[in-house]
Structures are given as structure tokens and as C-alpha cells.
Amino acid sequence: MKSPRKARPASGAEATTVTARPAPPRTSTIHDVARHAGVGSMTVSRVIRGTANVSPAMRERVEASVRALNYQVNVAARATRSRASAARVGILYSNPSASYLSDIMMGGLEQSSKLASHLILERCEGLAGQKQAVKRLLAAGVDGVILPPPLCDSRQTIAMLRAEGVTVLALATARPMVDVSSVRIDDFEGALAMTRHLIALGHRDIAFIKGDPQHTPTQLRYEGFLAGMAEAGLDVRPEWVAQGLFTYRSGLAAAEKLFEARLRPSAIFASNDDMAAAALAVAHGRQIAVPRDLTVCGFDDTAVATTVWPELTTIHQPIAEMGRAAVSLIVEEIRARKLGGDPAPVHHLLPFTLMDRASSDAAPP
Amino acid sequence: MKSPRKARPASGAEATTVTARPAPPRTSTIHDVARHAGVGSMTVSRVIRGTANVSPAMRERVEASVRALNYQVNVAARATRSRASAARVGILYSNPSASYLSDIMMGGLEQSSKLASHLILERCEGLAGQKQAVKRLLAAGVDGVILPPPLCDSRQTIAMLRAEGVTVLALATARPMVDVSSVRIDDFEGALAMTRHLIALGHRDIAFIKGDPQHTPTQLRYEGFLAGMAEAGLDVRPEWVAQGLFTYRSGLAAAEKLFEARLRPSAIFASNDDMAAAALAVAHGRQIAVPRDLTVCGFDDTAVATTVWPELTTIHQPIAEMGRAAVSLIVEEIRARKLGGDPAPVHHLLPFTLMDRASSDAAPP
DNA sequence: CTGAAAGCGCTTACAG
């Protein structure tokens, strides 16, 4: 066995080089394009924004110059002038370890970077920390705040923000309020689609692991499951419904309970991926082969779904896209309000996708 | 059992309202502050940037006005004028499902949003897609590109970018090149620290699961482990070293192999969290209680580390912070080059943290 | 140490 080194290997950089670097490329402006096309800068501005009132010939000419000069908009400059993106948007979160959070942030930050709006991340410690967190956001001068779960369902937080004239958007809530904009998927339909999928695979003996009763999607996912079973005329046995809390640990306990029932189900539908991953681990321990002897599926399509083996069949929530949509919508709403309007709240329902992976298969005969 | 509903529950918004909203807050500018403080705008600009050459009295006065008016910098406007942040930075990634990726992005986007630089995310499909992806980035007019693993170690990608005058930064590489800036932790020291921790807990029989031989951190983490064992005068049994590939599935196989050895180790140190999570699942299946009968630990502190139960003791890589640092450093390097300089590459080594969680405990007597 | 002027790259509002 190789003898260990005491000094840090590669602690400094290695003595390898690549090549010398030429001068950095220069980026062109709207005026360069205008000069190249022989038109006014205003026309270029109209073309790149896709505004109406530009003759086709002119548009063609400008677009050619844009390509020729490899022009790219300077979003920072654009933001300076157009009120739209001068928006300051907060994201108030409370559960930083949730796997969906970084995807929400990623989508939101990406969109914000496109619009050159300014995003402010604020963490709220427990429920008691709400007031403090809202105060910090107000001190930062936010025009709007996006609320991911579970704060998306906190009437108190929403009320505090709105009392100060701040625009609010609830993200991934299952229970949107009529006068607060929201971005979400349809949890009921998602669970229904998964249940139909299992039934189409020939499963009749389907168990279900419920989520945390405190969270709004829990009930809808369960109802979607019940609806799917009912429309196929299948029974839902009480001993095949286990209570979970959306955590891996609760999934471990729930799965153990399901396996102790007299009859073993041929499929387990867990209402999120963490609990489905736990069910997989329990099955593995009991030497139950997945998917040969047991189908397991989840909900959300978070990172763990593709980490475990076999990879989980699950309902994909387009979380990053929801983050993007949330920023777009709230910035638009803020803009409208700044212009003196009173925009109606928008409720944006995004499509989910059933990801058919290796953890599910036809029911054993 | 409750009868299922056919219609989508809560498919539209609920009939609940909150409160009416007052007018949105207006944000103040540098000139408002200047007027309030009775000074020139330039002085305010100097104070908020923390520039030298401002008398303490003046600074005090301006800061009071900043607080009074709740002034917040408009980063977009700032970016317009200061060349620094006009930077366009690409992030070229190839493994979108990697759990560290969204954290890198999150840190990077956050920093970029602060600097009002422009981030462009580009995905490269397989190794063959490198050329295409680089072309797309060049077409987008990038000044610099950040390379997360595994592309951080691709000499070809780096060479292509630099040939076009693009500044490159390698993120989380274990083998930095001397003339390419990098941001990383010390993998050797991290593994050494974990090994020492296990030994301090009384473990003598420690098994190790190696990572993918293609990835640069693999060797260093293994060497860190060997060094720790050697300095304590402990043997490393060949049958207690298993080869993995950094995937959960490979961890499953590696752990099974370790348990088939004649003697069972009292601790398993997996060189990443996915494989440690797999080892946990295998132990669970074999009714081996963790941490009572077996200690399991990982490396990276990705989301899965706190998803599984018991939660994993692991080495925390400050991934989001590394993303932030990468953006800061590359923007600074781009700025320096734009001003005509030839800045030396920077090698930034961030501290790791040993997260002592529930999956590790003292060795059984 | 402080400030008035010019300008960043774009869009708004106003003329033709």
C-alpha cells in the first residue's frame, strides 16, 4: 500500500500551463448596430425588444447587423431606464435544507438576472422569526416578496407584507388565495395521473404514504390518489394507507408499517420523493426486489429521485421554472402598480410531468 | 373512507381575501441622500462605496441620511458605469443532475445579482458537445467562463476558451493548473480531518469507499484517509477498501462487498455522500444499527446528507460560497484585463467544515 | 477632502 504523504498534495497549483491569451473581445452597443445598419438607434431598440411598428425590411436589415456584430443587450443599462426591472424582489424562506429550495432560487435568480431586477434572499427562523424577517425585507426596500412553502400559506406573513404595500406571490401553494398571485402545479391531478399510471401497469394493491398534515399539498395528493382508485373501482385498504411527514425518517417508519400488513401491496405511492426513497431502502433491507416484486413511486422529482437506485418514478414539478415564472409575474405586477394601476392577481398553473423511471414496472401476475 | 372528488379541488383560487393594499413604497436615489445631507452626490457615492478620502464627519452625516431615507444602491445603474460588472460570465456544466450544481448556481447567481454582472448558463451534452457549447458561449459574447466539475479538469475545454481570449476559472477541481484561476477546498485535508475524527472516536477498523478514478478528488481523498491511518499507526486492510464511482448504486455494491469481508469494520468512510447514503441503506437492510453498531460518514454535505436518517456526518464543502467566490474572482479578473492589465491567476482555497451528525458515534468497546 | 460636469447603454416621450 502506498505510503501516505504528510504534505498537502496539490495544495498549491500544479506546474502545468495552457496557452497565452489574446486580448479580450469587445462587446458592441446599440449604436454600433445602428451605424452598421445605417439607421437610428431607436429603430435598433425597437427591433431588439420586438416592438411593433417596424417595417419588415427595416427589421431584416437591423437583424442582419445584430448578427454581424454579435450584439448582445446590456440588461443592466436596460434596467436603468425601464421601470419594469428596477424592481426589488425578496424571497422569504424558512426551511433552507429543503431540496426544492435551491431549485426555486436557481430559477428565480436566473430570471432576475435576465430582467436585471434585484433579488434579496431572506431567511426566517421559525414561525416566531416572521416579523423580524419581514422588517428586514421592508428595510431593504422590497417592492415585492415571493413566498415558497411553507410560508406561502401563512396568512399572517402575507397580511403583514401587504399592509406595507408590498406585492406578494405565493409559490407552490396548494391552496392559493383569490387576491394573492400564485404559481403552482395541480397536486390533485398529479397524484391522479400517477395512480392511473400504476393501475395501467396492472397494479391493484396500491399502498399510499401520506404527507405532513400541516402542509397544503398533503390532502390534495391523497384525494388525487383516492379519485384514481375510485374511478377504477379499486378498494383502498385502511392498512395500506400510512401517515408520513414528508421526511425520509417518517417514510422509513411508514414503509415498515406497510410491510407488516397481512397482505403486501404490489406498489407503494409515497406522496414525496424523500419518503419514496425511504421505502426503497426498507424494501432493499427486506430483500424485496424493486421493481420486480414491488413498485415504488414518489412525487416532486427532487434530487434524491435520481440519486437512489433504482431511480424513482415520480411526478416532476418544474421547480426551477416555477421560480422563473414567479419572478417574471411579480416583476410585472410591481411594474403595473408603479405605473399607477391596480393589476389583478395572476394564478399561474404549470404542467407537471410523470417521470417513468426504473422503480416502477408491471404488477407481478 | 372519504369519497373522492371528480373535479380538481382548489384548481381555481380560493374565495379568501386578505387586505387592501396601500401605494407601493418609493425608493430614494443618491441625489435624495445628497440633498438630505446637504452635500454633493459625489460624496454620497464615495461613502456608499467605502472609498477613502472622506472626512469622518462627512461620512457620519451621509450615513445618517442613508439610514433616514432607507437608501439602497441601484446595482443596475452602478453596473452601467463601472466596467467591473459589465462582465458577461458563462457557467459551462455537463452533469445537470449533480446535487452540487444547483448550489453552485445559486451562489453564483446571487453574487452576480449583487455585482449586476450577467450570467449565462450553458449545458454541454457529453464530451463531444464541448466544442458546440464553447461556440454558443462565444456567440453570447462571454468575457469569462466558470467550469464546475468535471469540466474543471478538461484541458481541451480550457484551451479552446483561452484561445479566444476568454478568462477561465476552474471550480472545485482537485488539480488546479498554475495559470488558470481556481476556487476549491483541500480534499486531502478534508479526508485527513475525517479520518482523525473517526480515530478520535475510538475507531480502529475503518473501511473506505473510493470514488470514480476519472475524477480528480478521488485520489486526494483516498490519500488523506491513508495519511490519517498511518499517523495513528493503523493498518488499512485491502478487503476494507472498496472501489466506488461516486454514485448511490456503486455505493450499494461497495457496501455489500465490505460487509462480506471476514471481519466487519466499525466505521465506513465513503468518499462522497451519495455512497455513504447507500452504505446506510445496506446497513439498515442487514439490521446493523447506525451509529450504535456501525459509524458511516461521507464527504461533500450535499442535500442527501440531511435527507437520510440518521443524518450523515460529513465534510461540508461550502459549495454556494464557492460559486459566489468564483463569480467575484472572475469578474475581478475580467475587469483587470479590460483595463489592459495581465492579472495573475488567483487560487482560492476555502475552508471545509466537519459536520458531526447522527451517523457517527464512539466505536463499540 | 469635496463637487460640477460628462457619460455608461439603453428606453421613454415627443416630433415628424
Added chain:
DNA sequence: CTGAAAGCGCTTACAG
């Protein structure tokens, strides 16, 4: 349908 002017909020470069 097209464009010249003014201005967004800030910083750079130049005077004092």
C-alpha cells in the same frame, strides 16, 4: 413607420 433629444441612477475623470 422612423429618429433626435432627454434622462434613468450611478461612477469616472477632472477641477478645485
